[in-house]
Amino acid sequence: MRNFLKGKKMWGYVSGTYVVPKNTEEGDIASIDAWEANNAKIITWINNSVEHSIGTQLAKYETTNKVWDHLQWLFTQSNFTKQYQLENDI
Numbered sequence: 001m002r003n004f005l006k007g008k009k010m011w012g013y014v015s016g017t018y019v020v021p022k023n024t025e026e027g028d029i030a031s032i033d034a035w036e037a038n039n040a041k042i043i044t045w046i047n048n049s050v051e052h053s054i055g056t057q058l059a060k061y062e063t064t065n066k067v068w069d070h071l072q073w074l075f076t077q078s079n080f081t082k083q084y085q086l087e088n089d090i
Contacts, residue, residue, distance in 0.1 A: 013042050013064045
């Protein structure tokens with residue numbers, strides 16, 4: 001997914017480099033709309049790439065950065081007890 005998003009020049013949404021513009025002046029409204037559209041697009045791509053049960057967990061997050069942080073937390077948890085048991089079995 002990272003390489004795909006980098007290829008689309010959208011990795012900044014995930015990494016937090018691209019943040020939603022704060023100003024609400026008329027010219028900035030188009031920037032906010034573009035940011036929200038790209039953010040939603042990336043979340044959709046991520047949801048289409050994970051199992052349904054994981055996708056339902058992601059529904060509570062509004063930014064791709066938060067979605068990515070949750071996925072990173074979800075998939076980097078280690079289970080030392082299980083690892084010890086497997087190493088012992090080997």
